[in-house]
Amino acid sequence: MIKRTTILKSGYPTAGAGGLVSIRPRRFLRYAGTIAPPVLVLVVVLALWQWVVKKPELPPPSAILASLGTNRAGIWASWQITVWQEALRGYLAGCVLGILVGIVCSRFDWVRRGLLPYAVLSNSVPIIAISPILVFWFGYDWPSKAAIVLVITFFPMLLNTATGLTSYSPLARELLTSYAASSWTIFRRLQLPTALPMIFNGLKICSTLSVIGATVAEYFSSQGTGLGTQINDGAQVAQWDLVWACVLVASVTGILFYAVLMILERLFTFWHVSYRTSD
């Protein structure tokens, strides 16, 4: 109720603008119409979970939140290890490497023909299963997990960059060439703008992949104190509220990571068709 009145109030100042008046409240109603049903579902599911489900593995949401509160110091430490050290570093390294190799692929057709089939192939290979090998090589600390995240994020990034940079319109390219544009200008003015939406798509896919990858990689090496290890250890001693708290933290982190990239995407590709609105 409160929400509605505040929005309506903000709609009123335009009251003098004639035909535009009715748009804002109606838009709000449409907005509420899309938000309300999923929220209702969430409330019902949470209520069922809280009061009906009785299973040790599914502790009530209140217990999960309570566990999040009592264990916040430990979870915060794990978060720093899993997200800050493993996921983020691996993500940055993997994405930078993927973009660089993608640029090389777009410049040299021959490299593209040779490399891209392997990138496509890697889609149907369970990369995460190499975790024990990387732990064996780089030790139990964060570098081994960051290396896994690097490998996981590299291929989607490479594929998206290489495809994006080569999907420009041939006509535009011919026009630029006929104006004697340098290859740098073509890259800067044609290839990069066409590729940006795809590159951001890759960055978004990889953002959630990196958090999941780092968490799951920790399952394979039950040392250290990351979120994955906490989940693994918690499951072994049946401390399910802690397990769920860690899962919750990992999920929220993945969503926030994705959201940050969505904002960046809007900032960098505001001109793209998908953001054009009718009004």
Added chain:
Amino acid sequence: MRTPFRSFGRAFLPVALVGAAIIVVWYILAVRGNWAQVQQQDPTIRGFWNTARATMQVDQPWVPTPHQVVQNLYQSLDRSPNDPRAIWVHLGTTGAEMGLGLLAGGVLGLLIATLFVHSRPMERAFLPWVVASQTVPVLALAPIVISIFGITLTGKVVVTSYLVFFAVTISAIKGLRSADPLAHELMRSYAANPWQIYWKLRFPAALPFVFTGLKIGATAALVGAIVAELFGSNYGLGQRIVFASYYTQTIVWWSTMLAASLLGLAAYSLLAGAERLIVRARPPQS
């Protein structure tokens, strides 16, 4: 002039060259990586070639060579199928978990997509959560699921089908909506009922999308099966990796990885083949 041979060379040659380069680099890394280990085991060893040859025959090498990995996989094929040292039982277990997950997840995904396409309120209420469920690390829930269902096939299939269901739902919704609007109107004008429209128009139009979803889901299911096996299983590729970890049998790791990759590729090719068989009858649609 483009002869078939030349176009084959254009497509295949770079791939083969990159593959060869990977294998050469792998051998160089193996020699470098195992050098210290060889010298430690046999301090009397002299000469570059002697040492290099020895680096390829280590029992638990830092970096196993490609031929050791392939040999290990080949040897593990040549045992009775139920021998846990053979790869068959593991391949079969993980393959079954993946296949059942694909089946259950595919059917579920298609059903839910059908429901969403036909009922606007359902879609509005549940689709956001289907999408949001992707951001929840489903694999992080694996230990919980395995604890609920115990060391059974069911637990693993729950994990794998969950991963498949998402990919199939999203692509099937797109597919069911992709039918030609003109054809839709034509059927309506002939007073076709929703059931007929679904089976004659929407479902065939959705099939290619469903297969795309299944192909994406297949890898996800394979990863899900392997990760779920870490938390308790008697057989399976994930279990074989855990087993190899206890004894630091590096060659077994690599050969299991190779087997898992081949399983993933096999599933992908099977689905692609099925798609070609089933979707072939349809005229191409823009």
